[in-house]
Amino acid sequence: MIQSIRAVTFDVGGTLIEPWPSVGHVYAAVAAEHGFANLDPEILNRQFAAAWRAKKKFDHSPAAWRELVDAAFAGLTQSTESFFPELYERFGKPPSWKIFDDVFPCLDRLKRRGLKLGVISNWDERLRPLLRELRLAPFFEAIIISCEQGCLKPSPRIFEIASELFAVPPPAVLHVGDNRDEDFAGARSVGMSALLLNRHAQGGQNDIASLHKLLTD
Secondary structure, X not given: OHHHOOEEEEOOEOOOEEEOOOHHHHHHHHHHHOOOOOXXXXXXXXXXXXXXXXXXXXXXXXXXXXXXXXXXXXXXXXXXXXXXXHHHHHOOOHHHEEEOOOHHHHHHXXXXXXXXXXXXXXXXXXXXXXXXXXXXXXHOOEEEEHHHHOOOOOOHHHHHHXXXXXXXXXXXXXXXXXXXXXXXXXXXXXXXXXXXXXXXXXXXXXXXXXXXXXXXX
C-alpha cells in the first residue's frame, strides 16, 4: 500500500501518545495535591473509561472535559472545582503523556522517504503546543485539529482539509488511527486509504498492531 501513497496522516491519542502513567494516576496525583488523598487510580481509570464510552457529541471544550472529570470522580469527591483547572493544564504538558516506542522511528523513516506527514485529531487548543513540547511537531507539514477547523472526525470535511493542505488527492493519502469509526471509516468516506491501529491484537486485513508495519509494506 505505502508504495502508492504520497502523504500519511495520523491520529494522536492512542496512536502516537498515551496518558502516562494513566489517566487515573494523573487524576489521583492532582487531587492529592488539593487535599483529596489516597484515591485509587484504578477506580478513576474505570470510571473515566465508562464516561468516555458513554459520551455523545463530545466537543473537547473545557466544559465537556469538566463533565468527564466529574464523572470520573463521582462518589470519590464532592467536587472537582478546586483542582479541575490544574488537571486540564496538566494534560497539556509532556509529563502526562508517553510517546509510543515505534513513533519516532516510523516518522523519521517515512519523512526520509519523502512522504508528507500530518496529524488529524479530535482535540482542543492544548494539542499544538503539546506536540511542539514532545518534539513531534517538526515531523508534520499539517496539524489539523478539530477545535480549529470546526468539525470532528469522522466528518469528511476534516479529512478533505488534509488532502487540500497537502495538495495530494485523497487516494494518495493514508490515514492511521485507533478508532474504527472516527479514523478508519472517516478516512475511507473521502476515498483515502486507511489502516486501523490496534496495539493489543491484530484483526482484519486493514488492521496493524504497530506503526513499524508502515515501514515493511
